[in-house]
Amino acid sequence: MNTKIMHIHITLVGGQNIPIYLGIYEKSPDVVVFVCTDKTREQSELIGSIVKLKTEYVIVNPLDYQDIKLKLVQLFENYKENRISFNLTGGTKLMSLAAFSYKDTWEHVDFDYIDQNYQLFNLNTNTSRVLTSTIDLDTYFKLSGNHIKSYKKLEQYPRQILESWIQVRELIHFSPGEYYNLTGTLANKNNQFQLTTKAGSSYDYDHEKDEVRIHLVNKTRTITRVLAFRQANDILLNTIWFELEVAQIFSKWKFTREIYHSVVVPYNSGSDKNEIDLVISLGQKWLFVECKTQVNDIKDIDKFRNVVKNYGGLGAKSILITDAPINDRVIEKCKDNNILTFSLKQAKNNSMFMVDQSLFLMLESELFTSNPI
Incomplete structure (x- = not known):
């Protein structure tokens, strides 16, 4: 009786969760x-x-090269009759080196690496391609070890609310x-x-x-x-x-997949802020956006930093967008x-481009040339 050949996907764990998840999703094993350590077992x-x-979970000593190699040999032997793919992106450098040392020995194993721009490199054939898999908001937060309580998509808003900024x-x-005198004064007075x-x-x-008159x-x-x-x-x-x-501006960007407004996350002991103005999904990357007409309290920067750190994970980028000019201290x-x-x-006063074009050019430079794994 023929035994079914299975696709076994082996992945080193450590660092960011997203490239590990995308590697699994892309391969459909x-x-x-x-392959993890005692410290990364929970992450796995x-x-x-x-x-x-x-x-399956294989625990290795990240500081013992021979232990790592021994565990990997056992793995390869156990699954040698099957198709094997191996994601080297996570783990420690020693774990990656130990695994890659078998590249020529175990020719039936496809060794892959995913870079910071989510290009998948097949190290056996020296070829690469862009990952096609994407992540929804809920999964993204779960991979960061968090859960969202609520959020709103732009299409949920009536047109009057969505376009209220035009009247303002x-x-x-x-x-x-006079406008800011009225609204600024009332914003600081309850009831x-x-x-x-x-x-x-x-x-x-x-x-x-x-209604407001x-x-x-x-x-x-x-x-x-x-x-x-x-x-x-x-x-x-x-x-x-x-x-x-600001959300409407982002809706024009070619890299925007989804826009989430007023994202509420559970309170975290390391943060006194639990609402994110905008989270922009780029499919495989995420942008946290703090929107302020102007920055009145520099402590707000610390609050924003903490919420991104606690809920965004290592791979998230963040940006403060204001209406008024930003002073040097805040920058x-x-x-x-x-x-x-x-x-x-x-941007309107100093750039030769339209405001949205200036924003997009800046973000494309930052998001797709940085943010290493």
Whole structure:
């Protein structure tokens, strides 16, 4: 009776989970063998629980070259009648060297490596190709050892809310000082929904109708706009309109697969922030976005850094996007924490490109030439 030839995928574990997961997903094996250490056993089991395939765990001493080689020989012997693929991306350097030393001995084993741009290199044939597998948001967070509580996709919003930033931009353009005087003052006052400035501008939120009436005065004219849609007050005072404007910019980017807004994650003891303004899915990479019309408290940078560190994993990139120009102190703080920065106003004033083009060029340079595994 013929025994079915199985596809056995062996993967070294250590470092980031995503290239290990993508390697498994790309190969579609029958059995996954995780070569791990005592310290990375839990990491291996996490990945194993997500891929939902038959799994095996081989524990090695990461500092004992002979122990690693002995365990690998046993593995190769056990599965020598089957098709074997071997992902060298994870693990320690010693583990990778021990495995690769068998490249010429075990010719039936395909040795692969996945680089920082998710190119899969077949080390037997010296060929490469771009991985086609992608990761959804929920799986991405699980691979980082976290779970999301909630998030919203842009298509879930009514058009009035999604395009609320257009009305706000009109008001800001008419009288920026009066607009920010009204909204900035009310944002810092709980349960106050009406305000009139000395110049005669006013903000009036009707709770029953769930609509906001804004009347602005400048030197020569007045303007009145009524924003009549659900959560209008919250969208204005908490600058959600700006988050939606930035989301609309990202929706034009050729690398954007999905946009998640207001991503809520469980509180972590290492962070006092548990909401991420935007998470942009690029299929295999993720961008965490903090949206602020301007940075009023530099401590917000620390909060953003912590939430990316705790929930984004080593492979996530982060960026602070503001409306107003960013001062040198904030830029330096962001650089120290590997956070990219971008100001819509500065890009508009200083670049020969459109604002969205300037943002995309900067991100493509950073995302696809850095972020090593």
